[in-house]
Amino acid sequence: MSAAAIASQLLQLAIALALAPLLVGWVNQCRAWLANRSAPPLLLPYYTIRKLFVKDAVVAENASAVFRTTPYIVFAAMCCAAAIVPSLATDLPFARAADAIALVGLFALARVFIALAAMDIGTAFGSLGARREMLVGFLAEPALLMVLFTASLISGSTSLPTIVDTFAHRELAIYPSLAFAGVAFTMVSLAENARIPVDNPATHLELTMIHEAMLLEYSARHLALMEWAAALKLFNYSCIGLALFFPYGIAAAGGDWLAMLGAAPALIGKLMIGGFLLALIETLSAKMRIFRAPEFLGTAFLLAVLAMLVNQMLGS
Amino acid sequence: MAGLPLYAQLINLLAAILLLLAFAMLTQRRVLSLVNLFAAQGVALGVSTAIVAYGTGQGHLYASAALTFALKVCLLPWLLHRLIRKLDVKWDVEGLINVPTTMLIGIVLVVFSFNLAYPISQLASTVTRATLGIAMASVMLSFLMMITRRKALPQVIGFLAMENGLFFAATSATYGMPMVVELGIALDVLVGMLILGVFFFQIREQFDSLDLKHMEKLKEGD
Numbered sequence: 069m070s071a072a073a074i075a076s077q078l079l080q081l082a083i084a085l086a087l088a089p090l091l092v093g094w095v096n097q098c099r100a101w102l103a104n105r106s107a108p109p110l111l112l113p114y115y116t117i118r119k120l121f122v123k124d125a126v127v128a129e130n131a132s133a134v135f136r137t138t139p140y141i142v143f144a145a146m147c148c149a150a151a152i153v154p155s156l157a158t159d160l161p162f163a164r165a166a167d168a169i170a171l172v173g174l175f176a177l178a179r180v181f182i183a184l185a186a187m188d189i190g191t192a193f194g195s196l197g198a199r200r201e202m203l204v205g206f207l208a209e210p211a212l213l214m215v216l217f218t219a220s221l222i223s224g225s226t227s228l229p230t231i232v233d234t235f236a237h238r239e240l241a242i243y244p245s246l247a248f249a250g251v252a253f254t255m256v257s258l259a260e261n262a263r264i265p266v267d268n269p270a271t272h273l274e275l276t277m278i279h280e281a282m283l284l285e286y287s288a289r290h291l292a293l294m295e296w297a298a299a300l301k302l303f304n305y306s307c308i309g310l311a312l313f314f315p316y317g318i319a320a321a322g323g324d325w326l327a328m329l330g331a332a333p334a335l336i337g338k339l340m341i342g343g344f345l346l347a348l349i350e351t352l353s354a355k356m357r358i359f360r361a362p363e364f365l366g367t368a369f370l371l372a373v374l375a376m377l378v379n380q381m382l383g384s
Numbered sequence: 385m386a387g388l389p390l391y392a393q394l395i396n397l398l399a400a401i402l403l404l405l406a407f408a409m410l411t412q413r414r415v416l417s418l419v420n421l422f423a424a425q426g427v428a429l430g431v432s433t434a435i436v437a438y439g440t441g442q443g444h445l446y447a448s449a450a451l452t453f454a455l456k457v458c459l460l461p462w463l464l465h466r467l468i469r470k471l472d473v474k475w476d477v478e479g480l481i482n483v484p485t486t487m488l489i490g491i492v493l494v495v496f497s498f499n500l501a502y503p504i505s506q507l508a509s510t511v512t513r514a515t516l517g518i519a520m521a522s523v524m525l526s527f528l529m530m531i532t533r534r535k536a537l538p539q540v541i542g543f544l545a546m547e548n549g550l551f552f553a554a555t556s557a558t559y560g561m562p563m564v565v566e567l568g569i570a571l572d573v574l575v576g577m578l579i580l581g582v583f584f585f586q587i588r589e590q591f592d593s594l595d596l597k598h599m600e601k602l603k604e605g606d
Contacts, residue, residue, distance in 0.1 A: 242393040244400030366484040370407065373491050378403070381498050381517045382396045 076157040076328055083332070084150035088303040089113035089296065091343055098347030113299060120292035128189045128285055138185035139286070139293035145178040146300035155307035156331045158229040158236075158318060167226040168216040171308075172209060175260070178297070179205050186282035193274045197281025200358060204266060204278065207365035208259045211252055214372030218249045219312050221379055228311065236315040244382065248375035250313045254349075255368035257305040259361065261298075264350040266361050276355070303339075306346075310338050391439035392512060395556070398432040399515035402552060403494070406525040409545055410490055410532075411483050415473055418541050419464045425548050426456030433555050436512060445560050452551070455570055460544060460577060464537075467581050473537060473594065486532055490525055497521040505557070512556040519553035536587060536594040540580050547573055 093110045100107035109115070127136060151162045152171055166174070183198035220226045222243070223234035259266040262279035271277055274284070283294050311318065317334030356364060388396075405425045412418050430452040437445030468474050501517035508516065523546050530542035547569070554561050561569075584594060591598040 241388075242390075242397050244397045247397075248400065248404070363483055366487055367411075370487045370491065371404075374400075374403065374407070374494070377491075377494055377498060378400050378518070381502075382399070382514045 073159045073161050077151065077160050077162050079328065080154075080156040080160070081147065081151050083156060083335075084300065084303055084307075085147070087336070087339070088150075088299040089117060091303050091306065091339055092299045094340065095302075095343045095347050098344045099350060102347055102351040113295070117292045117296055120287075120295070121289050123288040125288035125290055127287075127290075130190065131285075132188055134181070135185045135188040135285075136290070138181045139290040139297070141181050142178045143293045143297045143300075145174050145181075146297045146304065149174045149304045150300055150307075152228060153304055153307045154229050154232045154311050154318060155335055156318070157328060158233045160229055163227065163229050168220060168228050168231070169213065169226060171228065172213055172216065175212075175301070176205070176209060178301075182282050182294075186285075189285045191285065193277070193281045193284055197278055197284075200278040201282060203358075204259050204361055204365065207362055207369070208256045211365060211369040211372045212256045212260070214369065214376055215249045215253045215256065215312075218245055218372065218375045218379055221376065222246070228308075232311045232315045232318060235312065236318055243379075245375040245379035246313065248371045248378065250309075252368045252371035252375065253309055253312070255364065255371070257309060258346075258349065259365055259368075261302045261305055263346065265353045265356050265364060268355050278358075306339055306342050307335075310335070310342065314338060389439065391435050394435050395432050395439075395512050395515060398428050398435070399518040399552070399556070401428050402432075402522055402548075403518050403525075406522040406529075406545065406549070407487070407490055409541070410486060410525055410529050415468060415535075415537055416465075418538055419461050419468070422464070422541050422545060422548075423457050423461040425545060426452060426461070429548055429552055430457060432552065433560075436555050436559060440559055442559050444563050445555065447563065448555075448560055448566050451566065451570055455574065456544075456548065459574070463577055463581065464541070467584060468537070471537075471584060471588065471594065473535075486528070490528060493524040493528060494521040497524050508557055515556040516553060519549050519556055521549075522552065523549035525549075534595055534597055536580075536584055536596055539596070540577070544573065544577070 090110070090113070093108075093113045096112070097107040097110055148166075149171055151160070152166050152174075154160060154163065179201060183201050186194035186198040186201075188194075216226070219231050219235075222245070223231040225231060225234070258264070262269055267278040267280075268276060269279070271280065274281055279298070283291060286294055317338070318331055402425060405421055405428065409418060409421045409425070412421060430449050433445055433449035433452055437443070437449060497520035498517040501520045505513040505516045526542045526546035526549055529545065530539050533539050533542060551569075560566065587596075587599070588594055
């Protein structure tokens with residue numbers, strides 16, 4: 069473990085923490101442009117988080133320790149995930165601690181705690197949101213695992229840095245299985261990050277909420293951490309997608325500082341394009357009824373399984 | 385994979401698209417979209433046949449690609465669109481049994497046909513032999529589509545899609561059948577389609593609907 073590797077690990081974590089709210093702000097701005105509205109400030113998520121941190125926290129009387137510790141657990145889980153996912157460099161000492169399957173487990177841990185905290189208070193909307201979140205989650209998780217398995221089969225490893233290293237340095241060939249997996253992954257990330265075909269992040273109507281309904285009881289620093297964690301989750305998913313399907317420009321293992329300097333603008337450029345595409349998908353599609361979500365995620369699962377089978381059959 | 389020439393990679397890609405379209409047809413509720421998906425499958429089939437022709441230098445496959453385009457992309461979808469217009473079933477929506485379950489059965493079928501085709505494709509010497517399993521899977525999926533549908537028109541589209549899968553199997557496994565056979569099959573499909581078109585009107589005249597569950601009764605009056 070060299071000093072450069074530790075430095076790249078820390079730098080990557082810092083960049084993830086700093087850039088995650090910016091990505092949310094960028095997506096919101098693109099959505100406003102596409103809908104012909106005047107855009108909110110790009111830095112609005114930062115202002116919101118700062119404002120929430122200086123406010124006094126109000127916790128419901130019957131809140132247990134689960135409710136109060138959940139924001140920290142969720143935030144920590146997302147930070148761990150940000151440390152594992154190779155966004156800037158593939159030489160990550162911390163990534164040896166967990167592979168792609170453990171990464172899915174980290175997301176599941178965060179989801180379970182959010183749902184528990186939402187049910188802890190005992191309000192109707194909280195439990196409603198928690199149930200919907202679990203409905204979406206249990207369908208999205210196998211699809212995500214299948215996508216990661218397809219990538220693992222092609223590269224021969226479940227460790228994310230190894231997968232990305234293999235993909236970034238292979239010779240150019242058409243992989244139909246990766247195309248399927250890419251579409252499946254996009255659908256899963258839309259569902260997991262509470263984006264439009266499944267959930268509307270900007271809704272004010274509690275009855276249609278999934279993710280927001282679970283955060284209704286949070287305030288001040290707890291809410292700030294939850295919002296930041298949600299932004300980090302979007303950032304993590306975007307980075308997994310970029311790492312698996314567009315790994316070009318990432319700093320390889322054993323690289324020097326120059327490679328890292330080149331990787332950062334590449335990452336920001338890719339995230340900007342990805343954020344714009346996300347806003348485009350959200351603008352072009354309408355929110356589904358909640359009972360159509362299983363069909364949507366079933367299609368994602370089907371595509372991911374087909375990707376794996378096609379990979380087995382064609383060897384590509 | 386990396387050792388394959390570009391044209392073989394393209395054929396693999398088109399085979400994957402063919403499989404995806406078969407699944408899309410399996411879960412599509414609207415008759416009109418079903419016809420469009422069938423036409424798209426024809427395009428994928430024609431392009432892949434042309435690429436096989438280019439890659440292997442088999443001249444007669446160009447003719448069969450052209451035949452595919454003329455018949456399956458232009459003529460048959462046009463006939464089907466005309467039938468839909470005349471039968472006035474343009475906005476027909478079919479109540480499918482449980483889409484996720486159908487998809488899962490479809491996945492099982494794909495696994496089955498991949499397993500079945502694997503030893504066969506090991507024996508073949510063509511570059512595109514790996515796609516045999518996909519061709520088989522799309523035949524199976526069209527078969528499943530015919531089983532799960534109740535209306536007459538989607539069943540016929542399923543039948544035509546099955547022929548697409550068979551045709552793809554022939555090109556991928558053996559670089560195409562003799563021209564006489566291909567022409568004969570094309571003519572068969574066309575004539576079959578025309579006769580079935582006449583049948584639709586007969587069925588509707590007899591039963592006042594294209595739902596085939598009415599035909600399950602053997603006796604009149606009960």
